[in-house]
Amino acid sequence: MAVFVLDRQKKPLMPCSEKRARRLLERGRAVVVKRYPFAIRLKDRVGGELQPIRVKLDPGSKQTGVAIVRESKNIDTETGEITRKINILSLLHLHHRGLAISANLTSRRAMRKRRRNNLRYREARFDNRTKPTGWLAPSLQHRVDTAISWIKKLQRVAPVTALSQELVRFDLQQLESPEISGIEYQQGELQGYEVRKYLLDKWDRKCAYCGVEQVPLEIEHIVPKSAGGSHQVSNLTLACIPCNQKKGSQALDIFLAKQPQLLQKIKAQAQQPLKDAAAVNSTRWALANALKTTGNPVELASGGRTQFNRIRLDIPKSHALDAACVGIVDTVQDWNKPTLEIKCTGRGSYQRTRLDKFGFPRGYLMRSKSAFGFQTGDMVKAVVTKGKKVGEYVGRVAIRASGSFNITTLIETIQGISHKYCQMISRNDGYGYSLQPKIAN
Known part of the structure; x- marks a missing residue:
């Protein structure tokens, strides 16, 4: 890296x-x-x-891929054709905690409702609350804020001159109504990539009829075209070659007459939109507008183009490598690099008590978040020179007011390490870090 x-x-x-x-x-x-x-x-x-350095983003509902690349443009003197070459410097995987935020808000809402309705009367406040224009749920706003925070971090350590974002993973309106799409998607090189990528994610990359994985899959019409079936994504699924040939032009009810449970499952899943696509589409413009406030030019591209570039350049699938393939890319060099995994962990809780199942305090925590110059989550190195725990330990620390800390390393948790043996490596910044090795050749 x-x-x-x-x-x-x-x-x-x-x-x-x-x-x-x-x-x-x-x-x-x-x-x-x-x-x-x-x-x-x-x-x-x-x-x-x-030299020009570009930061590329591939936003996802659970992860966001980030690629820091050095780009160069070569102009053919005879044809005037411009070739954009990308040299990858670093790859990052940013793991969001939107699901954890949603779960915490649900728990808090349930506890407040219990106290309000069963213990004391409190006037309802929902009529007095107004949401500003462009409001996003906290679990969605977190994705935008975290991505922008890391863009600013990278701008402080690298001469970033431009940004790229995969604006939309799947344009649902375009998929449902192909006639409104541009000529590039109807007749150009990207034809079929948007629809196929959407179906692969929606049907978990397996045959809808037999569930087989890791085999070539074909796009299958649930209601056959010969029976008036449309090309909308709600009428499309994925099937392996044997199942596709076996079904042929049969109606789905006839083909799965002996498997009523699978029949109902396929019908329900066909009408249900992809949840991840809805989450990404909800935040795409919020992220794009936030990127524009950084002062760097922003390139916006489609998810279909990203997949087209990755397959054409024979690059493995990952969020970070998808980010490197965002936008107009002709060649990519040095893509086989280790990836820095960044997990959003938060900076702790304001809660100073433990709660029982009814939402009442059952125990009190220490009032200060720091002790002896350390906070829970700090990366420390402890060299213990005497006692039963002699050795050297590097990991995350969990503090106690008594000064007897716990240190969590990659393989175990060591309890009862005195603060006197601890040396600070890095402060807790709300993220956990690990390094994913490069792909073996």
């Missing part, structure tokens, strides 16, 4: 390789200023030559 570099005045320079960063640190010419993403600051340099 590329290492981000700052000059002596903390202005971003071009990222360098891990080997070069290691040499700069060994020779005392640089110091570490940030561990996630890893960044160093030079002691003896101000300013330098910069």
Whole structure:
């Protein structure tokens, strides 16, 4: 992975390789200023030559892929054709906590309702509340805020000159009414990619009739075209080649007459929209408008084009690599890199008590969030020199007011480590980090 570099005045320079960063640190010419993403600051340099760096986003309902790339454009002197070459510097996977936020709000709502209705009267307030224009549910607004927060983090350590976003994973209106789509989707190179990508996600990449996976799948009309079936996505499913040939032009009720449960399941799933697509479509313009406020030009592209680029360039499927393929891309280099997994964990809770099943306090927590200079979630290194727990431990710390901490490493949790043995590595910033190795050749 590329290492981000700052000059002596903390202005971003071009990222360098891990080997070069290691040499700069060994020779005392640089110091570490940030561990996630890893960044160093030079002691003896101000300013330098910069190249265009673009940050690309592939928003999802549960994850957002981020690719930091260096782009260059080559112009053919004879034809005037422009070729855009992408060199990947770093890949990130941002794991959202929208489901956790939704669950917490549901729990809080239930407890408040219990206290309001059964214990004391409280006048209803819903008539007095108004939502501003463009309001999003907290679980959806979290996706936008987290993505923008990481864009700003990257702008502080890299000379970002442009942004790219997959504006819409699936244009549901376009899929339902193909006649309104542009010529590029009707007759161009992207023909069929939007519909097929939507069906693969909706039907879990398996045959709707036999459930087989990891085989070639064909687009199947639930109501056959010979019987007046339409091309709308609500009438389409996926089937393996044997099932598709076996069904032929039969009606679904006849083909699955001996499997009534599967028949009802397919009919219900066909009419049900893809939930992930609805979540992404709800936040797409909010994210796009937020990106425009960063001051960098924003490129918007379709999910069909992303899949087309990835398949054409023979790149494996992942959110981060999908992000690298967003927009107009001709070639992609150095895509086989480790990926930094970033999990949104939050910064703790304001709740100072534990609650019973009725929503009443059953125990009290320590009043301060910090103890002896540490907070729960900080990354620490503990070197224990005596006692039963002699050894070196690196992991996340859980604090106690007594000063006896717990440290969670990659393989175990060590309890009862004194704060005197702990040394700070990085403060808790609301995220958990891990490194996913590159794909084996």
